Amino acid sequence: MKPMLNQDCLISLVIPVFNEEANLDQLIERCLSVCRGLGNPFEIILVDDGSQDQSAKLIEYAALANPELKGVFLNRNYGQHAAVTAGFETSKGEIIITLDADLQNPPEEIPRLIQAIHQGYDVVGSVRQNRKDSFFRKFSSALVNWFVQKTTGVMMHDYGCMLRAYRRNIVDAVLSCPERSTFIPILANNFARNVTEIPVSHDERKNGHTKYSLYKLISLQFDLLTCMTTFPLRLLSILGALAFLAGTGFGVFLIVMRLIFGASWAAEGVFTLFAVMFTFTGAQFLVFGLLGEYIGRIYHDVQARPKYYIQKIVGPTD
Numbered sequence: 001m002k003p004m005l006n007q008d009c010l011i012s013l014v015i016p017v018f019n020e021e022a023n024l025d026q027l028i029e030r031c032l033s034v035c036r037g038l039g040n041p042f043e044i045i046l047v048d049d050g051s052q053d054q055s056a057k058l059i060e061y062a063a064l065a066n067p068e069l070k071g072v073f074l075n076r077n078y079g080q081h082a083a084v085t086a087g088f089e090t091s092k093g094e095i096i097i098t099l100d101a102d103l104q105n106p107p108e109e110i111p112r113l114i115q116a117i118h119q120g121y122d123v124v125g126s127v128r129q130n131r132k133d134s135f136f137r138k139f140s141s142a143l144v145n146w147f148v149q150k151t152t153g154v155m156m157h158d159y160g161c162m163l164r165a166y167r168r169n170i171v172d173a174v175l176s177c178p179e180r181s182t183f184i185p186i187l188a189n190n191f192a193r194n195v196t197e198i199p200v201s202h203d204e205r206k207n208g209h210t211k212y213s214l215y216k217l218i219s220l221q222f223d224l225l226t227c228m229t230t231f232p233l234r235l236l237s238i239l240g241a242l243a244f245l246a247g248t249g250f251g252v253f254l255i256v257m258r259l260i261f262g263a264s265w266a267a268e269g270v271f272t273l274f275a276v277m278f279t280f281t282g283a284q285f286l287v288f289g290l291l292g293e294y295i296g297r298i299y300h301d302v303q304a305r306p307k308y309y310i311q312k313i314v315g316p317t318d
C-alpha cells in the first residue's frame with residue numbers, strides 16, 4: 001500500500017462538458033458545496049468540449065466569479081476522453097477526480113472516492129448501482145466489462161463509469177502517453193498498482209440527452225479495445241491456423257477414404273474442393289495474421305507509451 005497522502009492536499013475535479021447548458025448551474029453548485037465540505041483546497045476544472053450551446057459562456061462566467069473554478073475551452077468537439085485529458089493537463093491536484101457533467105454521477109459520492117485514495121489506492125473506480133440507463137446501454141456495458149476483465153485480468157466491474165479518482169502519479173503517467181485514441185480508465189489501470197472500486201449511486205440524466213449516438217458509442221468501444229490490446233490482430237493468425245489445420249486434416253482424411261472406398265466416395269470431388277478451399281483460406285489468414293503482428297508492433301511504437309513505469313525508488317538514487 002502507498003503511504004498516506006497529505007490530508008490537506010489539493011483536489012482537482014475534471015469535468016468534460018459538451019452541450020450541457022441546462023445542467024451546469026446545478027453541477028457547479030453541487031460540486032462547490034461538496035468540495036467546500038471536504039476541508040481541502042480544491043479546483044474544479046470544466047472542460048468545454050466544443051459545445052454549440054451556451055455551455056462555454058456559462059463556464060466562462062462561473063470561472064470569472066469563482067476562484068476555485070477553471071474553464072478550459074477546446075476549439076471543437078474532440079470527445080469525452082480527449083476533453084478529460086485536456087483537464088488532466090491543466091490540473092494540479094494530488095488527487096484528481098473525474099465525473100460527468102450531466103449529474104448522472106452524484107458529486108456527493110466524491111468524499112468516498114477520496115477516502116479510498118487515502119487508504120492507499122492509486123485508482124478508485126466506481127460501480128453504478130441501479131444504473132438509470134437504457135437496457136441497450138446496460139447490456140452493451142456488461143458485455144464490454146466482461147471482455148475487458150477477461151483480457152486484462154483486472155477485476156473492475158464498470159469501466160464505463162467516469163466517476164473515478166486517480167493519484168497524481170497515475171495522471172502524469174497517462175499524460176506521458178502521446179497516443180490519440182484513448183480510453184482513460186484502461187490506460188490508468190495500466191500504470192496503477194492498487195486499484196479498487198466502490199459502489200456509487202446513479203441518477204437519471206437531469207436535462208438534455210446522451211451525447212453518444214450509436215456511431216459514437218461504437219467508435220468509443222473501438223477506442224477501448226485498441227487502447228487495451230492488439231489481440232484481434234493475432235486472432236487472424238489463430239483462426240487462420242485453425243482453418244488451415246482443419247483443411248489439411250480433411251484433405252488427408254479424403255485421400256485415405258478415396259483409397260479405401262474408391263472414386264465415388266466424397267461426392268465426386270466436391271468435398272476435395274472444400275478441403276482445398278479451407279487449406280488456402282487458412283493459409284491466407286495466417287499470412288494476414290503475420291502482417292497483423294507487424295502492424296501490432298508498429299501500432300505499439302506509434303502509441304509510444306513508456307516501456308515501463310517506475311512507481312517509486314527506495315534507497316539512495318545517486
Ligand code: UDP
Pocket residue numbers: 015016017018019020049077078079080083099100101102104209210211212
Ligand atoms: N461529453 C464530452 N464530449 C463528447 C461526449 C460527451 O465532453 O463528445 C461529456 C458529456 O458532456 C458528459 C460526459 O461526457 O459530461 C458523458 O456523456 P453522456 O452523459 O452523454 O454519456 P452517457 O451518460 O450517455 O454514457
Ligand code: MG
Pocket residue numbers: 100102104205210
Ligand atoms: Mg450521462
